[in-house]
Amino acid sequence: MFGFNEVDVATLEQWKAGGESFRLIDVRTPAEIARGGIEGAEPMPLHLIPLKLGELTGDAGKIVFYCQSGARSAQACAFLAQHGVDEVYNLQGGIMAWARSGRPLAELPLEGV
16 A cells, blocks of 8 residues: 555535545646536645645544546645555546546636645
8 A cells, every 4th residue: 555545426416415534635737727616625736735744743633635537636645645644545536537427517716826
């Protein structure tokens, strides 16, 4: 394993529907994020992850990262795992898997990105 967990679209949807507590972070570029994301996600492009490390460590709880296909979000997960964060999850297949499953895309706020 890579030091982090994977979560599939169906499980993520169950967590959302069940009121499970977690942060959902979209690591795509602002241009990609502008095309739509997963409701409730926080935009945080991958290159900003090291700068935001303090916000993502400590008692951050469960964090789910996603990107277009799952590759960049896996990098974010690996980076956090290397810095001692245990509860990091990569969304398998990224936003493409989310959209392919028929789930809706939402407009995400882009201020500060």
